[in-house]
Amino acid sequence: MCYTNIMAQEIFITTADKVKEGEGFDFKYKGRPAILIRHGGGVKAFINICPHSGYETKMYEGKLECVEHFATFDPDTGMALTLPATPGSSLLEIKLKVADNKIYHLNTIVFKSKKL
Numbered sequence: 001m002c003y004t005n006i007m008a009q010e011i012f013i014t015t016a017d018k019v020k021e022g023e024g025f026d027f028k029y030k031g032r033p034a035i036l037i038r039h040g041g042g043v044k045a046f047i048n049i050c051p052h053s054g055y056e057t058k059m060y061e062g063k064l065e066c067v068e069h070f071a072t073f074d075p076d077t078g079m080a081l082t083l084p085a086t087p088g089s090s091l092l093e094i095k096l097k098v099a100d101n102k103i104y105h106l107n108t109i110v111f112k113s114k115k116l
């Protein structure tokens, strides 16, 4: 008999003090560009690929703004606020864990085994 196992792995990104309010901290998430931001006292992370045409965003005047065509995104939810990003589209959020001044993203691993 084969079992499917799911395990959450914590991957260290950076220390919390390196993420300043209103600035972005770039990192890679599973090989893709990602951005970590501090907004309203909390930290959030998104896969940093604009849903319009795939360029990255930067924090600008309290919002995430695409560097190519300047669509803006809500830093709380990642939802598109302005065109040309399609209304209802969003940056994809990455789940985080903050502990002891360290920020981790949670990586889910699915693997098969014959025994638990």
Ligand code: FES
Binding pocket: 050, 051, 052, 053, 054, 055, 066, 067, 068, 069, 070, 071, 083, 084, 085
């Ligand atoms: S690629 Fe982001 S608005 Fe066009």
